[in-house]
Amino acid sequence: MIAHKKEFTGGLLLFIAFWIVFVIGMSPIFGDGKNILNYMDNLYNTISKKSAYxxxxxxxxxxxxxxxxxxxxxxxxxxxxxxxxxxxxxxxxxxxxxxxxxxxxxxxxxxxxxxxxxxxxxxxxxxxxxxxxxxxxxxxxxxxxxxxxxxxxxxxxxxxxxxxxxxxxxxxxxxxxxxxxxYYGIEAEDIKSKLGIVVASLAGYVIYTLWFGFSILFMFEGWGLKLEH
Known part of the structure; x- marks a missing residue:
């Protein structure tokens, strides 16, 4: 039984959207056939190479x-x-x-x-x-x-x-x-040239994590479950 349809529906939509974004992120569409994880891994390798010298x-x-x-x-x-x-x-x-x-x-x-x-x-x-x-x-x-x-x-x-x-x-x-x-095969890059992408990736990680958490929270509240202490 759903106690609060509005909260549950909102949470469900967030949950579905989360997985749609996940599927897109895992698709090889981020340059040279990379998914988002490969792309970000390569990005952070290029900007960390200089500091590992x-x-x-x-x-x-x-x-x-x-x-x-x-x-x-x-x-x-x-x-x-x-x-x-x-x-x-x-x-x-x-x-x-x-x-x-x-x-x-x-x-x-x-x-x-x-x-x-x-x-x-x-x-x-x-x-x-x-x-x-x-x-x-x-x-x-x-x-x-x-x-x-x-x-x-x-x-x-x-x-x-x-x-x-x-x-x-x-x-x-x-x-x-x-x-x-x-670091063999990786071209070193200055972090200043990639600062916008780095900031966006860190912000995106935080937002995406919260996104999943709130989707679960709203669905639970829709079911009438509450976390109390």
Whole structure:
């Protein structure tokens, strides 16, 4: 039994309209065949890319390791990944020995880190062709294997009680390699150029959330149900 038809009808219309807007939002009509979620995800990625550019700051921290010799062992998930890891460290002028999934690395820590950071810089600038030519691997695969190699290297260096070396490996991994991988293919944009869309999207999110809440509230009131405390 509907106690208050006016409130119930208003709530029902809001509820139906909410789902109509939802269906429209999920349709691929927002540029390049994107739905609203894909479009907004891409928008916020483009305006956040500049703020994720930590590479110069990380590179400064690696200067202290120039000429410092280091040795560590990394383990791939399989022999193929281990071979890929070996290529990545060889490019940093390290001496590498490979057996099954195990890669032993020895060399100038500064040169190894420089090579990693340079690769991250290239990928952050969306120049994947250079990485493909350098390693003969798909660019994102190369960076993925590098990330795993660094994670394994950090673990081994901690076992050796080389905590400073492990720490800088982690910083290069999280502040250079990760952003380069995550933002690859995304063109950075200044938030000022997208300020109107950003404000509208945030306001729209709040309004849309309230829209759903009020539709339920009005329907419940129409049924004669009330929230009391």
């Amino acid at each position: 930590y590479i110069p700051a990380v590179k400064e921290k690696t200067v202290a390791y120039q000429g410092k010799m280091v040795s560590f062992t990394v383990k791939g998930k399989n022999p193929e990944q281990a071979a890929s890891m070996a290529k990545l460290f060889t490019a940093g002028q390290a001496k590498v020995s490979l057996k099954d999934e195990i890669v032993k690395v020895e060399g100038d820590f500064g040169l190894i880190l420089d090579n990693i950071i340079n690769d991250a810089e290239v990928m952050f600038a969306n120049d994947g062709k250079m990485i493909r030519a350098k390693y003969g691997l798909p660019e994102k695969q190369a960076l993925y294997d590098l990330w795993n190699a660094m994670k394994s290297a950090e673990k081994d260096l901690n076992k050796q009680k080389k905590f400073k070396e492990a720490k800088i490996i982690n910083q290069v991994q999280t502040k250079a390699v990760e952003p380069a991988y995550n």
